[in-house]
Amino acid sequence: MRHSIPTCLLSCLAIASAIPVIAMAQIPAPAPAQSSAGAPASALHRPAPEATRVLDQASAEKLLRNTGLTLQWIDWNTRGSAVITRVGTPKGDEWRLRGAQAQAGGPGRLFLDGTITEIGKDYFTFKGLISIDSTPDKGRRCTKDKTWRFAITQNRPYYRLRDFEWCDDLTDYIDIHV
Template identity: 30%
Template sequence: MKKLLLIVLFFGLQFLNAQSNFDEKLVGEHMISLQWISWDYFGKAMVTKTENPNEYTINGAQKSKENADYLKIDGTLKVTSLNELVFTGIIETSVSFINDGEACKRNGIFKFKAKGKRKYWRLNNINNPCDQVADYVDIYFKQ
């Protein structure tokens, strides 16, 4: 019985430590970007903790300084690891030379992954559903 209690306590502490790491890495303000708008200046997204374990909300935008182009993101993130997030919600983009300048909405469940030495999570499915282009939607690690 003592061994079982120690095992439960050990894994409980590991879970709490992992949760703390997720919270530290995610909660707060993040830069976001869509390459068609700019990699020189970024938008901002706020990530907040929900009541559910490993679940966060995200809401933000990047707006062009030159025209009406934009990226908007609004939904929830679930952490599968520090390198992979599962986003549920809406990603909306509008770029003047893509989809005849009309807004393009992605609504559903999408993965964001941080690979190698990247300091951001990138939308895994880069194919724009409204035109024949690749969209690099990135959520940057907090600084």
Template identity: 50%
Template sequence: MRRLSRLAAFFAGFCLLGGATGTLAQSDLGDQTPELAFNLPETSELAIARSSRTDTPDTITVETAQIPKEPTRIYDQLGMVRLMQNEGVTLQWINWDERGPAWVAVTQGGHWMLLAGQRGKDGGRLKLEGFITEIGRDYFDFEGTIKMTGAPDAQRVCNETKSWRFEVTQGRTYYPLREFEWCDYLTDYIDLYFHPDLGLKG
């Protein structure tokens, strides 16, 4: 999701989306040479069919290579509702009480996208950007980038792009990332929340 990162602007406390017209379009090449422009990765503009927020664009541009070949696999209707009505994201080093915003969008091609992040008062940041590839009972699979900087230490940088799983356990009302020690020796808790009324129904 490098293309998406480069186009993003600060919104609601993290790099979410940008563009004065409400559309993430290809960046202005400005004074770049034709050779540089030629080497830019191929991009695709995706039309947004559904969104968890009202202050979001109608289209978004991403690197074509980052788009999954198949639409998101959906096996659970409640999971769809939880993601569409999510209540934000946290990294415990930043703040458990003040959640950062999360945007879930569905493209007209059936791809579910997730952009989320949190910014701390001391400079710590969390960012997630990518595609949700599967939604099942109490879990979803995420293909994309998770980046943490400045938390809990100012010098800490963690950045990895791969497949991840978020899964509800023990009747909790949030999806925890099921990899806790994927960067150095620290245990990180990254959680995406949903309303308690959307918890387990038996």
């Protein structure tokens, strides 16, 4: 059964929202260290969020209007969600990206969560987590938190992750459609 994009958007957002909660619920948070002034030490040394560098306004607008994301192992035709939010910081807007795609009737999942650090002509960099679970093979798990690069090449209608074999030598095509 095929789902429309709005149906998938709702179910994929529910999955994307649940994944970090499940993972964090299993890890007890350490007590924050206190400074001599009584404030948590982390609050004194945490840098302010950086603004996303927007070098090309047309590419930024294209990214904001995206129509979803796909991983070829899950489905080329039924897209998951790719939600971009802009959060004001003292240094300007920070662009955050959260996306998910779920295999209809199967265990396959794709999840992205992080910050877009730069948007240039037909590319953007993303600092955050990408996780692939149970696709193309049940039990396959690939999770990495780093800085990633997505780009539009050959006039294609999507930004494609440029790090193709980052997990286990299988080629993963993660695309954000525009």
